[in-house]
Amino acid sequence: MTTAETHDPRDLQIFGEPERSDQPARPGHEGKGVINIVHLYPREMSIYGDLGNTRCLAARIRRHGYAPVVRQHHPGDEIAADTHLVVGGGGQDSGQVRIGEDLAANADRLRGLADDGVPMLMVCGMYQLFGRHFVTVGGATVPGLGIFDLETLGGATRMIGPVVLDTEFGQIVGYENHSGATQLASGARPLGRVQHGHGNNGQDRGEGAIAGHVIGTYLHGPVLPANPRVADALIGWAAQAATGRPFEPEAIDDTTADRARQTQISRLLG
Amino acid sequence: MLRTTAAVIAGKAARVATRLRGGGGSAFPGLVAERVDPAFLRNALAEVRGGIVVVSGTNGKTTTTKMLVAILRAHGKVVFTNPTGSNFTRGVISAMLGELPLGGRLHADLAVLELDEAHALRFADAVAPTDALLLNVARDQLDRFAEIDHTAQLLARLAGQATRGVVLNVDDSYISRIADGLADGVRVGWFGLDDSAKERLGELQEQDLRDATDVAPPSTGPTDAFLTPLDARRFEMLFGRRGEGGRVGPLELHQRGLAAMINATAATAMARTLLGDHFVSATAKAALQAMAPPFGRGEVIDVDGNPLELVLVKNPAGFTVALGTYAAEHDEAPVATMITINDLDADGRDVSWLYDVNFESLRANGVALTSGLRAWDMALRLEYDDVTVGAVEPDLNRALDRFLAEHRDQPKRIFCSYTTMMAMRRVLADRYDLPEFGEDAQ
Numbered sequence: 001m002t003t004a005e006t007h008d009p010r011d012l013q014i015f016g017e018p019e020r021s022d023q024p025a026r027p028g029h030e031g032k033g034v035i036n037i038v039h040l041y042p043r044e045m046s047i048y049g050d051l052g053n054t055r056c057l058a059a060r061i062r063r064h065g066y067a068p069v070v071r072q073h074h075p076g077d078e079i080a081a082d083t084h085l086v087v088g089g090g091g092q093d094s095g096q097v098r099i100g101e102d103l104a105a106n107a108d109r110l111r112g113l114a115d116d117g118v119p120m121l122m123v124c125g126m127y128q129l130f131g132r133h134f135v136t137v138g139g140a141t142v143p144g145l146g147i148f149d150l151e152t153l154g155g156a157t158r159m160i161g162p163v164v165l166d167t168e169f170g171q172i173v174g175y176e177n178h179s180g181a182t183q184l185a186s187g188a189r190p191l192g193r194v195q196h197g198h199g200n201n202g203q204d205r206g207e208g209a210i211a212g213h214v215i216g217t218y219l220h221g222p223v224l225p226a227n228p229r230v231a232d233a234l235i236g237w238a239a240q241a242a243t244g245r246p247f248e249p250e251a252i253d254d255t256t257a258d259r260a261r262q263t264q265i266s267r268l269l270g
Numbered sequence: 271m272l273r274t275t276a277a278v279i280a281g282k283a284a285r286v287a288t289r290l291r292g293g294g295g296s297a298f299p300g301l302v303a304e305r306v307d308p309a310f311l312r313n314a315l316a317e318v319r320g321g322i323v324v325v326s327g328t329n330g331k332t333t334t335t336k337m338l339v340a341i342l343r344a345h346g347k348v349v350f351t352n353p354t355g356s357n358f359t360r361g362v363i364s365a366m367l368g369e370l371p372l373g374g375r376l377h378a379d380l381a382v383l384e385l386d387e388a389h390a391l392r393f394a395d396a397v398a399p400t401d402a403l404l405l406n407v408a409r410d411q412l413d414r415f416a417e418i419d420h421t422a423q424l425l426a427r428l429a430g431q432a433t434r435g436v437v438l439n440v441d442d443s444y445i446s447r448i449a450d451g452l453a454d455g456v457r458v459g460w461f462g463l464d465d466s467a468k469e470r471l472g473e474l475q476e477q478d479l480r481d482a483t484d485v486a487p488p489s490t491g492p493t494d495a496f497l498t499p500l501d502a503r504r505f506e507m508l509f510g511r512r513g514e515g516g517r518v519g520p521l522e523l524h525q526r527g528l529a530a531m532i533n534a535t536a537a538t539a540m541a542r543t544l545l546g547d548h549f550v551s552a553t554a555k556a557a558l559q560a561m562a563p564p565f566g567r568g569e570v571i572d573v574d575g576n577p578l579e580l581v582l583v584k585n586p587a588g589f590t591v592a593l594g595t596y597a598a599e600h601d602e603a604p605v606a607t608m609i610t611i612n613d614l615d616a617d618g619r620d621v622s623w624l625y626d627v628n629f630e631s632l633r634a635n636g637v638a639l640t641s642g643l644r645a646w647d648m649a650l651r652l653e654y655d656d657v658t659v660g661a662v663e664p665d666l667n668r669a670l671d672r673f674l675a676e677h678r679d680q681p682k683r684i685f686c687s688y689t690t691m692m693a694m695r696r697v698l699a700d701r702y703d704l705p706e707f708g709e710d711a712q
Contacts, residue, residue: 015628016655047409047418052625055654092419161619175620220622225650256653256662260646263664267643 011072012042016055025067032065033243035235038079040088042072044098045125048177050089052222053121053231057085060231064250066239075102079109083118085238086110090124090177090220100142103129107145114147119213119237121230123223127208127216128152128180137179148209148216149185150200163197163219164268165207169229171195173264174219176207182218184209191217196268213237226260228252311396313375318350320379321544322397326390326428327405327445328421329588330533332564333525334405335384337537337557342380344557345545350378380544387424391431400434403540405533406475407444408587409623418444426451437461437540438488441471446488460494461539463532464508467499473528473594475587491515495539497531505531507538518551518558525563527595534558571702573674578682578698582691584618586626592685593631604635606677609652610642610666610690617687621647629655636660638677641669642690666693 011022025034039046039054054070061068073079075098079086091099103110114120122130127148134142137154158179165172172192181201184190190200191208199207200218208217215230217223224231236247315322325335339351385393393399407422422444429436429448436452439445440462449458463471490496492515498506503522509515518538523530538558542549563569571578583589596605613619621644629652636658640648645664652659663669673682686694 013628015625015630048620049622049625052622052651052654055625059654094419162613175622177620220620222622222625225625225654226647256646256650259662260644260650263646 008072008074010043010074012046012051014039014051014055014058014070017058017070021058021068021070022072024069029067031062031067032248033239033245034067034069035061035084035238035242036069036071036080036082037061037085037087037238038071038073038083040073040086040126041075041091041095041099041102043074044095045091046089047092047095048090048124048220049222050087050123050220053089053123053224054087056222056224056228056231057087057235060228060252061235061238063252064232064235064239065248066235066242075099077102079106079113081109083113084242085234086113086118086120088120088122088126088130090126096125096129096142103145104143110145111147114212114214116241117213117237118241119234120147120215121224121234122214122216123220124178124218127218128182130214130216131182131209134180147214148211149188150182150209151185152180152182155179155181157202159198159202159218161197162264162268163199163207164195164265165192165197165199165219166195167192167230169227169233171261171265172219172223172227172230173261173268174217174221174223174227176218177220178218182209191215226257226264228254228257309396311393315376315381315397317375318378318381320347321381321400321434323380323382323401323403323540323544324390324393324399324428324432325382325384325403325405325540326387326425327439328387328408328585329591330405330529330536331384331386333530334403334533334537335382336564337534337561338403338540339382340557340561341537341541341554342382342544344553345541345548345550347379348377350376350381352383387421387428390428391424394428394431399428399432401436401540401544402429402432403437403536404429404439404445404448405536406439406442406587408475408585409626422448432456435459435543437536437543439536440488440490440494441468442475449488457543458488459539459543460488460490461532461536462490462494462496464496464498465511467497467528470499470528474532474591493539493542495535495542497535499528499531502526505534507535509542516551518554521555521559523558524561527591529591529595530563571698573682573698573702574678576679576681578674578684580691580695581683581685582688583685584688586623589624589627589685593627593629596631596683603681605681605683606673607632607635607637608639608641608669608673608682608684609637609648610640610669610684610686610694611644611648612642612687612689613644614689617689624648624651625654629657632657639663639669639673641666642687645669666690667697670694670697 037057042051058068058070128134129144130147131144131150131152132146133144134152135154160177163174163176176197183201189210190206191210194205194207199205239247325331339349342349404425407418409418426448430451435457437459438448440460490511492510496508496511498508500506500520504520506517506519508517538554541554569580581592583592613621633656637652638660640659640662641664645662649659649662663672
């Protein structure tokens with residue numbers, strides 16, 4: 001089969017990614033190992049530059065000497081068992097409706113991967129759907145995957161604006177834009193503590209969630225390019241999942257990312 | 271009437287005061303007049319008998335409005351418009367104050383008003399438009415409108431208020447499906463790409479759910495306008511898919527690119543609807559060919575013998591169209607490029623959208639400088655598309671000086687977010703004697 005025949009017409013172009021980045025590495029070009037990335041619902045749930053997170057991961061995986069394969073998951077597809085890293089983003093209400101059935105069909109696979117230590121980054125809408133459930137403003141309950149022990153209530157007030165968090169990955173910056181208020185169960189761990197912005201619910205200073213190797217957050221930006229420590233944490237776990245060996249990173253010059261992040265921290269925290 | 275006169279006087283005074291201060295803030299006088307007389311707009315437009323035409327959509331409003339006005343004026347119509355690109359209701363009032371007699375009633379055959387999606391509805395609550403020209407829906411400043419579905423609904427409601435006719439984009443399913451929900455007796459006209467150019471739709475629309483939406487293609491007639499691009503600059507517009515209703519062109523605009531051509535097609539379709547049998551193809555062609563680009567939409571400033579172009583970028587579709595427009599110019603001298611991005615309210619506070627723009631066309635020549643409050647984020651974005659960045663200088667004035675000095679002998683182009691464009695244009699206006707913002711270069 002040629003490349004042209006295997007290209008899925010439903011796939012979106014991921015800007016910056018080389019040709020064939022959705023294809024397996026050529027024999028002899030696997031580097032330190034092949035890492036299979038799955039981007040969930042690029043058409044339905046990726047409206048805030050969310051493909052930028054996947055581009056960031058794929059580019060950094062290459063710089064660390066591994067070979068990424070970037071797969072786009074569309075409704076009706078099956079998520080493969082050999083998935084090493086999963087990315088999801090935010091969408092509109094119409095997008096969430098379109099993916100509900102597919103997410104339920106793949107729920108066991110995603111839960112199994114998460115249990116096996118496969119890292120995932122779920123932003124905004126997909127973060128909410130990785131919780132136990134989402135209750136809409138109208139009172140309807142939308143079931144989630146339950147990978148995070150949290151629930152989200154649709155509200156009338158939109159939490160919107162730039163954010164700085166203090167996390168185990170250092171300070172991270174981004175932009176939140178959500179009307180759902182998320183409450184973590186007592187045992188669940190937030191991704192970070194809000195230093196500027198609203199966070200999960202505007203009340204408890206928590207933002208996002210982290211369970212095993214699965215990270216959920218409301219932060220757009222997209223979040224990974226300006227916060228490469230988060231990206232490398234995900235890649236490190238993915239490398240472990242893919243190769244069975246500890247992550248063998250390379251040194252990467254992150255001057256531009258660091259300046260971008262520091263500029264925002266200085267502007268917002270003074 | 272006394273109250274209206276008071277509003278006109280107060281508004282005019284505020285307009286003079288704003289101009290004396292040298293501010294570009296064109297909405298302030300309108301705010302003053304609106305406070306004094308809430309029915310101001312309705313009164314002012316009461317004598318405009320030929321129609322009140324609203325132009326809305328995410329991209330191309332300013333250019334299309336200007337084109338439509340040019341075509342109508344060339345046909346001898348007296349047209350009131352809001353030329354400042356200040357496309358909120360108050361901006362409309364501010365623009366009126368300059369032309370309004372103290373009685374508060376505008377003397378014009380037609381009013382053609384550019385309004386953004388949210389404010390178009392507020393305007394329509396005050397004054398029912400007779401006609402609406404709806405261009406497209408794209409993600410634009412999601413922190414303001416939240417969702418593209420919501421934006422599409424706003425435009426559908428606007429179209430529902432039109433009392434006489436609407437002209438819709440046949441290629442954008444978010445716009446074309448609006449035809450199903452109109453009031454009885456409202457005429458529907460269409461504009462779009464000719465079948466021969468259909469594969470170029472991607473240059474005008476971002477990749478999203480649209481192409482996954484099943485919408486039956488609307489049936490069109492001999493007064494609907496279709497664009498046939500002939501080469502990078504020349505094009506033709508057919509009335510009816512086979513040209514059975516006539517044609518305009520071939521012609522060439524001052525503005526480059528497919529986006530400007532489709533804007534011309536939209537304006538021509540609406541002009542034909544408004545003018546009916548009085549529409550003359552040759553007159554429309556001459557008006558379009560003579561039109562200078564609106565400020566920030568391909569405006570070229572002569573800087574020491576070399577052109578400097580300011581290109582306003584405000585959302586993924588618009589930035590993608592702008593980059594595509596210039597990617598085609600292989601044969602021309604290499605252009606030095608700067609990108610300036612702020613994240614103030616008027617720019618869009620969330621810069622995530624930069625990751626939905628494909629910058630690969632800038633790889634060949636790189637970007638000389640990035641600037642603005644988000645200069646480092648822009649540089650980081652370009653790194654991920656493997657575009658080299660010469661330098662990052664967040665301070666806009668220093669960046670502009672450096673860019674002009676280091677590329678003195680080269681054509682230059684700056685892709686700029688709204689507030690960076692306003693700031694740089696003030697600096698350039700002082701140095702190079704540019705017309706005041708909102709006025710046309712002579």
